Amino acid sequence: NKQVVLKNYATGFVKDSDFIIKTDSTMSLKVPESSSKGVLVKNFYLSCDPYLSFLLQKSDSSLEAQFSRFSLGSTINGFGVAKVVDSRHPKFEKGDLVWGITGWEEYSLIAEPDSLFKIEHTDVPLSHYTGLLGMPGLTAYGGLFEVCNPKKGEKVFVSAASGAVGQLVGQFAKLTGCHVVGSAGSREKCTHGSVLQNGHVLLSFHVWPLASFSVEIAFSISSITQDPVDLLKNKLGFDDAFNYKEEQGLDAALKRYFPEGIDIYFENVGGKMLDAVLLNMRMHGRIAVCGLISQYNLEKPEGLYNVASILFKRLRVEGFAVFDYLHLYPKFLDLVLPQIRAKKITYVEDIAEGLENGPAALVGLFSGRNVGKQVVLVARE
Ligand code: NDP
Numbered sequence: 001n002k003q004v005v006l007k008n009y010a011t012g013f014v015k016d017s018d019f020i021i022k023t024d025s026t027m028s029l030k031v032p033e034s035s036s037k038g039v040l041v042k043n044f045y046l047s048c049d050p051y052l053s054f055l056l057q058k059s060d061s062s063l064e065a066q067f068s069r070f071s072l073g074s075t076i077n078g079f080g081v082a083k084v085v086d087s088r089h090p091k092f093e094k095g096d097l098v099w100g101i102t103g104w105e106e107y108s109l110i111a112e113p114d115s116l117f118k119i120e121h122t123d124v125p126l127s128h129y130t131g132l133l134g135m136p137g138l139t140a141y142g143g144l145f146e147v148c149n150p151k152k153g154e155k156v157f158v159s160a161a162s163g164a165v166g167q168l169v170g171q172f173a174k175l176t177g178c179h180v181v182g183s184a185g186s187r188e189k190c191t192h193g194s195v196l197q198n199g200h201v202l203l204s205f206h207v208w209p210l211a212s213f214s215v216e217i218a219f220s221i222s223s224i225t226q227d228p229v230d231l232l233k234n235k236l237g238f239d240d241a242f243n244y245k246e247e248q249g250l251d252a253a254l255k256r257y258f259p260e261g262i263d264i265y266f267e268n269v270g271g272k273m274l275d276a277v278l279l280n281m282r283m284h285g286r287i288a289v290c291g292l293i294s295q296y297n298l299e300k301p302e303g304l305y306n307v308a309s310i311l312f313k314r315l316r317v318e319g320f321a322v323f324d325y326l327h328l329y330p331k332f333l334d335l336v337l338p339q340i341r342a343k344k345i346t347y348v349e350d351i352a353e354g355l356e357n358g359p360a361a362l363v364g365l366f367s368g369r370n371v372g373k374q375v376v377l378v379a380r381e
Helices: 126-130 135-148 166-175 228-235 250-257 272-280 308-312 322-341 355-364
Strands: 002-006 019-023 039-047 077-087 097-103 107-110 155-158 179-184 200-207 211-218 240-243 262-267 281-289 316-319 349-353 373-377
Touching: 002 355, 019 355, 039 097, 039 126, 077 107, 077 126, 097 107, 097 126, 126 349, 126 373, 135 166, 135 262, 135 281, 135 322, 155 166, 166 179, 166 262, 179 228, 228 240, 240 250, 250 272, 262 272, 272 281, 272 308, 349 355, 355 373
Parallel strands: 155 179, 155 262, 179 240, 211 349, 262 281, 281 316, 349 373
Antiparallel strands: 002 019, 039 077, 039 107, 039 373, 077 097, 200 211
16 A cells, blocks of 8 residues: 655645655555444545645644644545445445545545545546535635625636636636636746647537637646646636736736726735735725635745725625535535536646655645646546
8 A cells, every 4th residue: 555654744845855655565455343434445536735734844833723733654644536445334335436535545544434425426527526526616615605705797806716726716706797817827837828748638628608628637747738827718717817926016917907906805825915905905895815825834924014905995804714614515516516517617637647746746736836726646446
């Protein structure tokens, strides 16, 4: 059983060398008789999520109350998609497909599988249960609809817009009739248009009522071929998009894209972007604070200078966690499954092949190396 194990606690940015790949040759493919409700699963896909960086740090973090930190020598765990190969749990039987928390390894023994979701709909790619139909999808849905309450015609800005959560926030807002602008970075991954390279698969979709386009799924984390602006505008249906790393000033960029101001900001990055957004919000605007990835690995978070805008513009700024919305999962599926089947929502994934490439894929989130949802393929279905 090949496993990704924590070798060193991360200090600042997580590094490949914080992990080691080990093989446990003693693992049995049966749930031990001593376990009253364990399941043994074969992992297919693992999800690279920014929150994992908190759990890899030794220092105290505010998230510790909600997650338990990894200990040295332990196998990393996180969201994934798997198949049950043995079960002593009444809810699961051999052959069931599931998504939820599993190990970064080929096979995982899950002692308390109550938080696994059974996958009922298999006419969509299984990998989507790490993203579109999994935790990031519910995050986008809960954050946009429950926190921001978008209305037709409103101006919406999304940061980290080409990522797992952002690409869906933008599409959900478009479906609501909003005007949506996204920002994304990493100019080094910008070769305009879709260049098919080794290990890439090009899928054609019909998206939005009148447009058809192709989605490139990258099967190599090192060969990125898409311009995020092109991806956002021409492939995901955003009204506009900009590369924040190429702008002289974020305030000026936002004024250019939102001359009348922003009604809704879906915050994924924090720091300078949030500060510039505060200056450009409209009266009674709403900000859903989903994540602050630009701040996660800093020793000292950057300061905000424009918080007075919250007062003067009567803004509502609300943080949320996806766990607040787990009860909405069935309602969320009712909304998205028909949209996926009607090709009105699409999803871009960046799939790193092989468990041994998992650490590099995770590390890449913090430099923007991923184009779309970063997934690790452990084994084919
Ligand atoms: P993404 O797929 O968007 O990957 C992370 C992206 O963040 C990178 O590709 C990069 O995109 C961007 N990024 C990385 N470092 C920086 C930086 N210093 N400044 C600006 N942008 C940066 O990740 P997710 O969609 O999974 O997550 C997006 C956000 O949502 C994160 O903040 C995450 O923590 C949060 N989140 C919150 C949840 C909740 O329950 N509240 C649940 C899930 C996610 P680019 O090339 O555009 O710079």
